[in-house]
Amino acid sequence: MTSNGQQRSTPIPPTSIISAAQQPGIDPCDIACEAMPAYVMGDLTPTENFFIVEHTQWCGDCDDMLGGFHRVNTLLERLDPCQEPVDPPAPRFTLNRRPGRSVSRAPQSVARRAGYGRVASPVGPLLIAVTDQGVCDICFARGETETHFLDDLRQRGFAPEPDQAAVEQVRRQLDEYFQGRRSAFDVAVDFAGMTPFTKSVLAATAEVPYGELTSYGEIAARIGQPGASRAVGNALSRNPVPVIVPCHRIIRSDASIGKYTGGVDIKRTLLSIEGHVAPRAAQLPLSSSA
Template identity: 50%
Template sequence: MEDLARDRTGARVPAERLPEAEAPCLARSARPQVVERVSRLPPFERFLEENRTTVFRYLTAAVGPIDADDVFQETFLAALRAYPRCNEAARLDRWILRIASRKAIDHHRGAGRRPIPVAAPPERPTEVDPAGLFRGGGSCKRLPGIAQTEATRAQGASHMDERLRISTQEAERRSRQAAERFRAAAPDTGLVDVAVGTMGSPVGELLVAVTPRGLAAIAFEGDDRDRVLDRLARGLSPRVLMAARATDDVRRELDEYFRGARRRFDLRLDRRLMSPFAKDVLGATARVPFGRLATYGEIAGRIGRPKAARAVGAALGANPIPIVVPCHRVIGAGGNLTGYGGGLPRKELLLRLEGSLPAA
């Protein structure tokens, strides 16, 4: 295997696209696999994964196994709505159970007001003596359900015992299904501020993040995913969710670019993760056309800071939207590729794809 360069995070990246079996992998943690999987999710989804089974078991006992799924959805949608106001030091496990309790109460109140279908009303009045209802006599026993009160209570207690006895494995399975339904439905509620998706590419797996304003971030496979997701949550909104469908346009245009079918991206950009200086630098960089190159000094001159070539390089290295904002098209004055946030092998591959790789 060819020597591998290291990118800004220290991860090793390939010089060329490799077969899947040979592709470099991120270092695996010694922690259990489920913990590793949770750690690579946005903060709210980590919270969802850590609490979904407990919440589902509680709701199964509170509203029954049939309605637990619906109330689960309402619970976590309410949590997502309020999540930006949460204090990081708060006991979120207790907080989500309070929300679940309120939703369970709302469910029972709604069920009490819900009309119950009955057969056609009788053509003649009932023969029950209304006065007998208040004498404690046998008239009450003739009313539907009254004579069965004690049996009904006993049956209800039995059902509650059954609800509480739901196994951890069953709660895990059903809560996982409920969580998937929540993820599928949440983007359509307007509550997801940052939608995240992933895609394969010749430079490795890419993570893309989209907001209502536009594309906010692209991260390479070697980047620390937890750090990237936490930056999105802190810099944009805590309501970050894995929602691939919302990133379809971005992933489609990137795929067209890598296939050689696109030379210019038609995407709106969300530049909130850029500093004012970086916005100037990356704005000038975005105007370097496909197949052309510019030097750090030239970009510095275009923004009116001719002596700031080093600062320009730092801003390009921290570009949150690589590839679409083509910082790979900026090279050293002597024609050297110098640095790149995604690693020099990726910069070389992108320039070769565009037919602008400088001669050695």
């Protein structure tokens, strides 16, 4: 089914799933879901497998659906006593973001150093990582362990090392923002390890000005994929540099506040800094451009 609700006449060939997912007006979630049976049966190429793996890392809905396909496949194997189950080849890499989950990962080049440190903020402690290309991760540490933070960095191809001095510029600008003395950040951002779709979502989100609000659907339209608001929301849930890339300024089309990677209370705090007071379950005014 396409993102506008129309039924496709024929399924998308597995060999075209990556290019299809990048087409304007196509929701990558639709492509991933159609390719899942082939993924479970082992009929995709390693590159296509990596597309499914990476996509389900940031899309919770698709991850749940993939789990369903795995369960169905397991039941079918148990119901077929004439067929010996074939053990899949051991993956060269594993993603350990979720307990008990082991999936293959595409090989990467030599890991780049990322200096990281912990800083205090009005929304709780933050873990920050910076490479030679810019800030690559800001983590709300109250909701995630340092182990998970470091695992995420490694999965994106970084080699994390403790280095409090490396995060000093980011810490100073965040302090100024929280104190109401900064409305824009001038630090570089390193999006390495993100998919092209996620990078486009983050780039469009970074253009939303201080104090303004827009919707997930508007961001989808800006990147040339109208109708992909669900995929946009999932991509923003994996925003590696919240606050600097202001995903808190993106709300639902009905003007309700929506979710946030650090928790809705943090989203409310950030919006209040920028002049939006949002009582619980209240609606917020979208900017005229949305």
